[in-house]
Amino acid sequence: MKWTEGILRLKGLVAAGLVLAGSALAAETLFSNYTLNVNASAETGKLWVFSRGDIYSGVTLLTLNVAGDGTVRLAESSQGQMDDSLTAVHDSIFWDDMAERRRTPSILAGKLGYVLPMVGMNDDESYLQPRGFFSVRGVDEIYGTPLAVPEKLEDTDSSAMSYASSGFAYDSSAKAMWIARGSAGLALYDVSGNSAKKSFYALNLETKTLDSAKSSYSFNSKKNPDIFAVALHPETGDLWMATSKGLWKRSSDGSVKKASSALDSSRVTGVWIGGEPLQIIAETSYRKSGSIKGGLWRLKKDAKDFAKVAFLDTAGKTVKKEVYDEGDYTVSGIAFLGKTAFIAVGASATSVSGYFKLDSAGVRAWEQDDDGRNTWLYGYGTGATDRDAIITSICAFPLTKNSTGLALSTYGNGVSVSADSGKTWNTILNRAKLGDNLGSVRMVPSVITAGDQALVSYKVSQDSKITIDVFSYDMRKVRTIVKDAPRNADNSRSTNPKVDFWDGYDKAGRPCTMGVYYVRVKDNHDNVGWGKVMTLGGRK
Known part of the structure; x- marks a missing residue:
């Protein structure tokens, strides 16, 4: 793929401005039970789900309601299918040891709808070639937008996944979406006018500016850090950037500065902003002596800087060991619900997954066994899923006019939805049609x-x-x-x-x-x- 503003053709498909999916499917509840991402839709009581099937990938729009006893029920579902040469998840998501590549990011972005990464096949027919992003505006309107990569980056020995789309932030007032692209810096997709405009940027540590990264721009790893994630501050409009050289922010006037002394030169792989009162959560992850060192950090409202998230035992006392790092956890997604942040995590190269509940004091253990071992991870053991499946993402969404729901995506067991802040969960998945009295097994x-x-x-x-x-x-x-x-x-x-x-x-x-x-x-x-x-x- 060359650096052009033209049309990217993938296996004969025109991928710019052309719908990449046909009519909606209606055979199953979900496109597939192997769900990788879940997010809110623009309508109350509706939920977007991305799934990967045996051959194709696709999205499902779920319409939900809440019964009198608090049970979340499925009212309606519809599906849309992506082209077989494209998907929203790369093949190494479960075994890659880089934290920024172990989640499937998404965002609800105004008229762009449900936005996901777009990944194509490489020469080995593996889904490891970043292509741009999907804009899902309806189950029968799935658009693919290519993002070009400078030739000088493509000519390096680094993996193509080093410039994958790994984070999104949408500015609703400017009607523009920021995209974190690793070694390729940032992309800005502006839909404020009659036709969309793409711009590309690199963070310059020497000048503390965002350089315009046109085709002739020469990326330098010493002055241009990788940008792994972005988040927009809802009060100030600042763009927060998680980079390989610390946490940075771009103010609404265009100025750029460091956002944290505590994370000064850390490899910051994720940043999330939300909650009430507002809090900012950051993830760090780097390789040291052949192993990965990870950390979870938080900036509370009115605090001067970030501090490591405390892990508390069942008595509320802070434990001394590095729980997050020792568990080899990486963040799959975060849902903010009032004062609590629900942090979905997975452990590298294992099937261990679940979510932490972070309150104002820290992450509290919900159980301690007879040997004094604390359990912080919620999931299968607490009823969040009714099968031991990997939890791949989490979101909060408007379930009813007066309530916010939580939803989990799982790899193999559909999605779980809660109407009571995670106390109880209801599973929504494809179920095989069965005959009465053991008529079919x-x-x-x-x-x-x-x-x-x-x-x-x-x-x-x-x-x-x-x-x-x-x-x-x-x-x-x-x-x-x-x-x-x-x-x-x-x-x-x-x-x-x-x-x-x-x-x-x-x-x-x-x-x-x-x-x-x-x-x-x-x-x-x-x-x-x-x-x-x-x-x-x-x-x-």
Whole structure:
């Protein structure tokens, strides 16, 4: 890709100003249960969700309502599909050790709608080539906008992901969107006029200005730091920039200065502003002696500078150890709800994920075991998800006229929504259509590796006691999952997702050999159903 203001063509598609998706889909609740991002829409009670499927990626617009008992229910959903050569998430999101690449950023940006990164295929047919951004204005209006990269950056040995779109900030008064682009600095997409305008900038540490980074601009890592994230201050209009050389801000008059002495030369990979009273949260992450060192920082209203976020035990006392760094956590997203910040995090190269609840004092542990170990992470163990799936993002959104909801996206279990500030959650996902009285048994997913979870989906029309057994291809019983377990009649699914799954292990706890296995579900009313699952063997 060359530095031009022309039209970028991707696999024969004109990607500038052309809709990249056709008519809306309507077969499922979500485009896919493998959701990577969730965000508010412009309408109350509606939620945008980005999902990745087996071949295509797409978005879903959910319409929700709240029942009298506080349960969040799905009223309507519609989907839109992206081209198979483009997606909003890169392939290394779960194993990349750079914090800025371990989340899928998004923003609601006026008439641009739901904005996400745009990633294409590289020469190895992996989604690791930054292309620009998606503007989702409706499920049948998904636009792709390319962002050019200076040739001098493309000619370097650095990874293409070093100039990926990693953060967005929208200025509603100017009708313009700032885009953080790593080693390529900043882009500004102005939609205030009849036609959109693109501008490109680099932060110059020597002159403390934003240089216009046209095609002839020579990026220098010593004077032009990478810009990983941006946030707009809602009161001052200042643009905050998280960079490889500290935290900076651009005032509304165009002047640029350092925003923090505490983070003077830190590698700041994220910045988020919100809450009441207003608070600013920053993430630092850098490589040292072969390992990644991470930190979580906060600037409280009226405070002079940032301070590290305190982690408190169940008694409210600050613990001395570096909880955030020792957990190898990186931020997936932050939702502000009044005085509390809900910080979604994941642990690098593992499936550990969840969210912290940060109040005015710090992150409080919600549990302490008999050995004195504190638990700060909310998630599967606290009912935020009904399956042990990776939490990939979090957002706050106007659920009703008078209330704010929380939503989580998960990789494999759809989205979870809360109407009561995270006390209880309701799961919204695609569910297999099932026959009554064990008339059909489906394994979701149908192919696993030992250590994963294949949910046993079934339905009974009367309250029953369920036994689930797993058999090898030659019908030798290898595991009993539950025996005479009470299950209630249900219109859609009687499965208990916390128990009714197979993880690919036999009764002795050993990984089963690769092959097809049969799953038998029987009740105490002489009904029997069979499902089938394939395991690929030992842990990947």
